[in-house]
Amino acid sequence: MGILIYAANISLDGFLEDEAGSFDWSVPDEEVHAFWNEHERHIGTSLYGRRMYETMRVWESDDWLLDQPPVVREYAGIWRATDKVVYSSSLAEVSTARTRIERHFDPEAVRRLKRNSDADLSIGGAGIAAEAFRHGLVDECVLLVCPVLVGGGKEALPRGIRLDLELLDHRRFANGVVYLRHAVRRTA
Template structure:
């Protein structure tokens, strides 16, 4: 059985992106990128909302990677080998391999995915993650807290929902990013 892991780069004040939708403040340096590479190696299937999928699909192409550092090219290879499920009622089709579209988020289908998985699953995108939290599906949160406060924007964690968390691991990067990994014990 796989765990469902919510993983994200987050501003210190708890946002995935600022009020203009920018997240350039969270672009990882090589050490942080290496961390994400290692994390993603353990993921077999990624569940995305439409906007997160549209952001992530850049990894399908090598065109822009020619001059990128090896750690960045490695991430692209890792991303391409995983399965992807996109939850969208508006997306007509997908442009990446190993990707399927689901028109609605079905909590029971996600429970089955977890039960049948030989590896862990990830969930990305604030809206779809909030649904997973609401249905008690998220097992762990892996958050990289970036040394910036953006003052508002898209919250990283669902609003109006209390989560009981247990710290499993933590660390610090030279660029000031702090890593925390929590088990989700209860949601109310």
């Protein structure tokens, strides 16, 4: 059985992107990129909202990777080896391998996917992650807190939901990014 992990780079004030939609402040250096590579290596299926999928599909192409550091090129291979589910009512087709579209988020289907998975699953995209949180599907949160305040934008965590968390791991990177890994505590 796999667990569902919400993983994201966030600003210190809790945003995935700023008010202009930019997340350039969260571009990882080599050490942080190597961390993400190791994290993603254990993911068998990634669940994405449409916008997150459209952001991530750049990893399917080799064109821009030629002059990138080895750690970046390595991530492309890891991403390509992962199954992907995109939740979208508007996306006509996918442009990446190992990818399928689901027209709506079905919590029971995600529970079955977790139950039948030999590897962990990740969920990315604020909207789809909020749905997973609301339905009690998220088992862990992996957050890399970037040393920046952006003042507003897309919130990393959903409002109106209370979850008790247990700190499982943490680390400080040389560039000031702080890694936090929490398990979601289930109440009886």
